Amino acid sequence: MESFAAYPLKCSGPKAKVFAVFLSMVLCTVMLFLLQLKFLRPKINNFYAFEVKDAKGRTISLEKFKGKVSLVVNVASDCRLTDKNYLTLKELHKEFGPYHFSVLAFPCNQFGESEPRSSKEVASFARKNYGATFPIFHKIKILGPEAEPAFRFLVDSSKKEPRWNFWKYLVNPEGQVVKFWRPEEPIEAIRPHISHLIGQIILKKKEDL
DSSP states (O other): OOOSEEEEEEHHHHHHHHHHHHHHHHHHHHHHHHHHHHHHSSSSSGGGGOOEEEOOOOOOOOGTTTSSSSEEEOOOOSSTTEEEHHHHHHHHHHHTTTTTTEEEEEEBBBBBTOOOOHHHHHHHHHHHOOOOOOOOOOOOHHHHHHSHHHHHHHHHHTTTTOSSSSSSEEOOTTTTEEEEEHHHHHHHHHHHHHHHHHHHHHHHHHHHH
16 A cells, blocks of 8 residues: 655645745735834924823823923932932022923932932922922833833933933923033023023014014
8 A cells, every 4th residue: 555655745845835935925014014114103203292101100291391491300319419400400490480491300210229219209309308399200211121212302312311310401392402411510501591492482472473
């Protein structure tokens, strides 16, 4: 009795090749489609288009700050620079806010583990110790794959990644980064740039009347 072992190779070989080619074509088509989706996906090109979480964990849109000047800062409570910087932020917000300007504070614990508090505790700490009235958001990560997308936008736009607490990014009314400062830089270096942008807002409003 003849063995049937050889028959599958003779009969199914061409079919298997056709199927393999077909499968390869399908996989290539799927991969091309996925790549197309990735590159065609609208890229967020302004800071105010992002959503973030507030200190209570609620999702909010940064769109509410569009049309204002924003100073975005990564803050920490247990840092040697805490006192000086929180007082600077409070003074700037008091001087220029809240109609045309706002400080936007994002707690972060990635620099010297100097922000061990929860988001709610940070907000309470800033209010009680420095009289902060500006928004303090949910504690985020700035470095690594889990970095907050909104803050990553600031870093990518400025080409400057924070190396410590209290790096400051100045965002114009359209949501673009126009300036950044390291934590040691004095308020006198920051104030004129904020004032200039606010002056442009006021001038535009007058022209539109």
